Amino acid sequence: MPQPPEQTPAPLDGPATAAVDPRELLLGYLDWYRETLERKLAGLPDTLLRAPVEPMGWSPLGLVQHLGWVERRWMRWGFAAEDVIAYPAGGDAEEWGVPAGRSSQEVLAGYRAEVAAATAVAAAAALDDRARLGGRFRTPEDAPTLGRILFHLLQEYARHVGQLDIVRELLDGTTGE
Template identity: 55%
Template sequence: MTALDASASIPPLPLGEPDPALADPHALLRGYLDYYRDTLLRKIDGLAEDELRGSRLPSGWSPLELVRHLTYVERRWLSWGFEAERVPDPWGDRGGDDKWRVPDGVTVAETIAAFRAQCDRSREIVREARLDAHARLGGRFPTEEEAPSLAWILFHLLQEYARHVGQLDVARELADGATGE
């Protein structure tokens, strides 16, 4: 087997995934969160507005509602949760059926811009914070016993993104047949 043959059997890294040589846990967590944030946006890129706002799934959620949901997930866990910032409406606009709604009149561009802005704020919070630091009290967490570590919060966010981006894979495939990273 030639060197060319051996390298041909190694699949390329998904777009934006952290370097496999990276061993620093803080950098890996930040890198994988950014990877999933970017993947979410790539998955919705090119969908028609009716596909972004409509649903092909029995649960009834739309891809745009999922983007809004993850905006609030970031806000709840990092801004309100870890930093104990006062944030307006940390749970988002949910109807009686507990779905994340994109209010009438809010554009796709505005929804994506809000997501990007919240992700930027999350990056600021995480950039210099220690993984073993615990959430500040007074925001989401009233007691030390309830306040998780930053490492726990980041792992929780990763599982949220992994699950929801996987759901978005199915929605996108149903919408236009697109598959892959």
């Protein structure tokens, strides 16, 4: 019986294959998903970046904007208890909807600024440090560790980047890795 041709497996995504440190793994995969989000947007013209896709009801740019709010809510308001606006006044419609007057570059810059702020917050703390009180969390019992918050962000990105794979294929036929 003929054997199928040998294929070289694709390299593993995320952090280095020898990584065993939980912090390196969490931050490495989170960075990989953040980069993947931007990679999946590459090449989309502005009209498609802004086009809501059914049945999702959001545009790729709206997803980026949402993830900027997620970064802010969990890291700055949540973990660091910064005095920032955690939710837009217009609720989900404003969080996911990009106004015509806001450029794609503004949305991407806002998202990248939130990622940079979240990265700085994470760099200054240990995984077992608990969230400060006063922002999202009011009591010591409610305050999760940085590790727990990073794990939440990781699953949020995994879910949304997977959804973006589908949206991108619906928009222009480009498939994910």
